Amino acid sequence: MIPTSEKTAPDMSVFETLESEVRSYCRSFPTVFEKAQGYKLWDTQGREYIDFFAGAGALNYGHNHPAMKKKLVDYLMGSNIIHSLDMATKAKEAFLKRFNDIILKPRQMEYKVMFPGPTGANTVESALKLARKVTGRETVISFTHAFHGMTLGALSITGNSFKRHGAGVPLNHAVSMPYENYLGDDIDSLTLLERYLEDKGSGVALPAAIILETVQGEGGINVASPEWLKQVEKICRRWDILLIVDDVQAGCGRTGPFFSFEKAGIKPDIVCLSKSIGGYGLPMALTLIKPEFDEWAPGEHNGTFRGHNLAFVAATESLSFWETDALTRETLRKGEKTKQSLQQIADQHPDLDPVVRGRGLMVGIAFNQTDFAGKVCKEAFSRGLIMETSGPEDEVAKLLPPLTIDDEGLDRGLAILEESIAVVKASLEQ
Template sequence: MNVFETLESEVRSYSRSWPTVFDRASGTWLYDADGKPYLDFFAGAGALNYGHNNPILKRALIDYLERDGVTHALDMGTVAKRDFLTTFRDVVLSPRGLDYKVQFPGPTGANSVESALKLVRKVTGRESIINFTNAFHGMTLGALSVTGNSMKRGGAGIPLVHATPMPYDNFLDGRTPDFLWFERLLEDSGSGLNEPAAVIVETVQGEGGINVARPEWLRALAELCKRHEMLLIVDDVQMGCGRTGPFFSFEAAGIVPDIVCLSKSIGGYGLPMALTLLRPELDVWEPGEHNGTFRGNNPAFITAAAALQEYWTSDLLEKGTRAKGEHIGRALESIAESTPGVEARGRGLARGLAFDVPEQAGQVCRAAFERGMLMETSGPESEVAKLMPPLTVTDEEVERGLSIVTDAVRSVCGKAG
């Protein structure tokens, strides 16, 4: 590890949690330079929904590269982009009755969020954005302005303005009606709230602590936005592409956002790629008004299209994600019931254990690593031990992972089901 400590910036984080040097990866497994296997319940922070080096996606990528397919093309038209757009329309948008234009804002989720924030301000002529407590939307300045974590916000080095946080679902422990404060501020001309351009929300806050919004809360939010002429942005960067079961995490609530941010697993293979989906009437960009050198990642178009064809032309993956997620949820509930100060959270294959003693979450993750499994913490105090395996995880791998989690919790807390 010496080369990383002497040459790489102190900003690195995951390598501190998992002090080994990884060399190979396949499916749900990572192998270090000594050949030791690690069960991966981290999945690239949600960028590897189809596992490491998925053989179907790898074959499509190798074939494309071997025929000298275009790698870099900015936003030029290519066969790879054409095929991805056609597949995305036919497999994802049309079956769901969704009418969105597709923007390629750059390779990351933060790029997608930045483009969405710029666009809603351009469309409405307003500056203010409403975000939610414990939200995470990225590390660039606009995305940080709508992020809740104080440590990450502090890294900006300047005031983060033109955004106002509101309570996320159950932030006030059910003590006030949903949106009571928010709507009162909107309706009272003396509240001091600038008229918002848009609301940005995650249906499940992954980095914020696996906080799950109820479908009825999301529906009420969508209705509130319509009543007050605010655009609704759903950040589906981590929870999209099937992480909660359906392709889009908002499908269960029956809402249709004005703008959707996608990244992470939309590229299929872990290759950088992001989309901003927008209602056609919102597409008021001037040519080149929002651009970037790497917004057209053609190898990612290839693996993305292959992933959609392989996993989203039927409901098998969605059903499997729901079933495995419910099984993991029941197991975590059992651990929580027998371990004081622990709460189970999650939806689909985004799950977590929240600890009343925050440092115990990190201790559980370290204990899991020692037992050959990767999982990370999340939440404002890193108080949640987070499980996000690939959606292609097998039943046997789920059982092995749950065994490790149970043993890790027992080693830290002394009791587990």
């Protein structure tokens, strides 16, 4: 692995000149990437990087998985259907059957599968629209530090003020309530929610839905306990409110089980999936709907790219990982190993007041110093590790390695992170 500092700086002029100022990740990772395999990437100058970012959770199975690649190449060489809107195709049929047989049936789940479009925001928007249609109500309750997407409906239930401000218009028909532990460990945040629903003078109308992430990724790796999730479900059942779980980033095995809510034993009315459901990093999203709530009229929600057959092919192959519980067990083992390593790092720097958070391989370490996590990620990149920050103040160094990463890669990445924290701390003390 060749540190960035030992080679000439990459030429980013094309991107700086021709691409919009809205570009983000290429500022955090200022190089031109060329190749990728498994948990590694290489840039045009031959530098090797360990990937603790994994496409923001879209590459749970790593880059260019060989079995998925073969399926895609064979499909392309056969002049098969690529674009199909929501027409019936063999590729879609194969995915639906396999998803039902491998994911839904073994978990005794009965959902209708909707293809709302290629992104996480698409599935969230469809879930909000359907909840409002089914209940005839307008308000949706979300939680502090939530992130659900960048389109207007999704932004209305997103907590981050910077992202909300980008809408440029009022974001209505949504109410934010405190997530678990937002008010401190000794305060039950759901007591406030229930009181608002009970009191006709609270100013909060009975909502169509409550939407939540079981682990808030962009919000700072905030983890909801099974007990808290069960209580939210009870509130929904009491008040005839639809429960929507946004599993766009936390799903597809990121926390261990395929669905992040399995440990809690809850049964959401609607589930939002995207990112790694496409298997290979290809755009794909699903909205899972309990059959009794599938009240859509034909074409009432649609999109040009909701029939991406290459994604169906890769997604179908990716489900092979879920024929046994091996990936779940390995993810939980690696997750615990990662958290232990992060805690050891945290114990070395008590003055930074670091806090280790997460479930499975969705983990992070929060710092009490402004910009510290950002500086750590920048230093890590210079040493060959790709990772990002999260949280409302970018105070969390966030780890999302591919679930398929081996122990050697995990150890190398964690060692770079440990070095980077020490270097940044030392530089600030000078």
